[in-house]
Amino acid sequence: DGGITQSPKYLFRKEGQNVTLSCEQNLNHDAMYWYRQDPGQGLRLIYYSQIVNDFQKGDIAEGYSVSREKKESFPLTVTSAQKNPTAFYLCASSSSPVSSYEQYFGPGTRLTVT
Amino acid sequence: QQQVKQSPQSLIVQKGGISIINCAYENTAFDYFPWYQQFPGKGPALLIAIRPDVSEKKEGRFTISFNKSAKQFSLHIMDSQPGDSATYFCAACRYSSASKIIFGSGTRLSIRP
Numbered sequence: 001d002g003g004i005t006q007s008p009k010y011l012f013r014k015e016g017q018n019v020t021l022s023c024e025q026n027l028n029h030d031a032m033y034w035y036r037q038d039p040g041q042g043l044r045l046i047y048y049s050q051i052v053n054d055f056q057k058g059d060i061a062e063g064y065s066v067s068r069e070k071k072e073s074f075p076l077t078v079t080s081a082q083k084n085p086t087a088f089y090l091c092a093s094s095s096s097p098v099s100s101y102e103q104y105f106g107p108g109t110r111l112t113v114t
Numbered sequence: 115q116q117q118v119k120q121s122p123q124s125l126i127v128q129k130g131g132i133s134i135i136n137c138a139y140e141n142t143a144f145d146y147f148p149w150y151q152q153f154p155g156k157g158p159a160l161l162i163a164i165r166p167d168v169s170e171k172k173e174g175r176f177t178i179s180f181n182k183s184a185k186q187f188s189l190h191i192m193d194s195q196p197g198d199s200a201t202y203f204c205a206a207c208r209y210s211s212a213s214k215i216i217f218g219s220g221t222r223l224s225i226r227p
Contacts, residue, residue: 004157033214040123042203042217043158058214090157102148103215105157 003027004106006091011111013085021076021109023091030096032074033103036060037088046089049074078111085113118206120218128226133191135221137204140185144206148215149178149189152201161202162189165209194225 004025013019025032031050035043045058049068063082068074074093078085088110092103119138127133139147146165150158164171164178164187171178177190191198204218 040219042118042120042205042219043215044217045214048214092157102160105159108155108157 004091004093004104006089006106006109008109009107011109013111013113015113016080017113018080019078019085019111019113021078021089021091021111023074023076023106024072025074025091025093025104025106026072027093027095027104028071029093029104030071031094032068033092033094034058034064034066034074034076035090035092037090037108043090046076078113085111087111118204118216118218120204120221122221123219124222124224126224126226127194129194129196131194131225133189133194133198133223133225135189135202135204135223136186137188137206137218138184138186139206139216141206141216142185143208144216146207146209147178147180147187148205148207149176150203150205150217152203152220154200158203191223194223196225196227199223199225 007022033048034046037043044060046064047066049055065077090108091106094103148163149161151161152158162173162176164180166182175192180187201220201222203220205215207215
């Protein structure tokens with residue numbers, strides 16, 4: 001069964017703690033993306049990666065970090081520097097950076113920081 | 115320049131009716147316009163997409179209408195069903211670029227039985 005896995009589905013953290021969200025895909029896609037979704041707003045791009053060991057900042061990268069050591073994996077770390085981290089986080093992938101419009105999304109992780 | 119404006123924010127339609135969601139963009143460099151459907155607690159899924167060389171694209175009950183001169187496009191859902199209740203996002207991007215998709219703010223659609 002091909003797809004994108006995000007874990008966990010719900011995550012709770014105390015303010016000041018770093019937290020890492022997992023994203024794994026077995027679609028053999030080159031490009032991967034992280035989005036943040038807040039109520040009443042569209043998806044906003046945090047980071048994207050077109051190839052292993054390379055990634056670029058999106059619109060709202062401050063307070064986040066990523067790595068892309070393997071093609072299948074693109075973890076996102078929400079650092080204590082992110083001022084408003086509570087949100088729904090979505091990971092996506094596409095077969096190539098050129099056809100980035102055909103993005104396949106994971107089920108998301110809802111992060112709550114108190 | 116990079117915004118995609120979507121309306122309405124929420125929409126209630128009777129079963130069997132037509133649901134219409136509108137979007138407008140500013141950047142004329144955009145040349146691909148996908149629509150995504152998202153059910154609660156799930157990630158969005160690509161529903162239908164259009165390029166500006168056509169004015170309309172239809173897939174089943176879903177139709178995109180595109181007005182290049184007005185820089186507007188819309189999604190029509192014919193014979194709306196309760197199973198269509200979801201949040202719909204329009205988006206815009208450059209087809210040949212690795213740059214990001216710009217999403218609208220979403221429309222929460224509810225179909226009343």
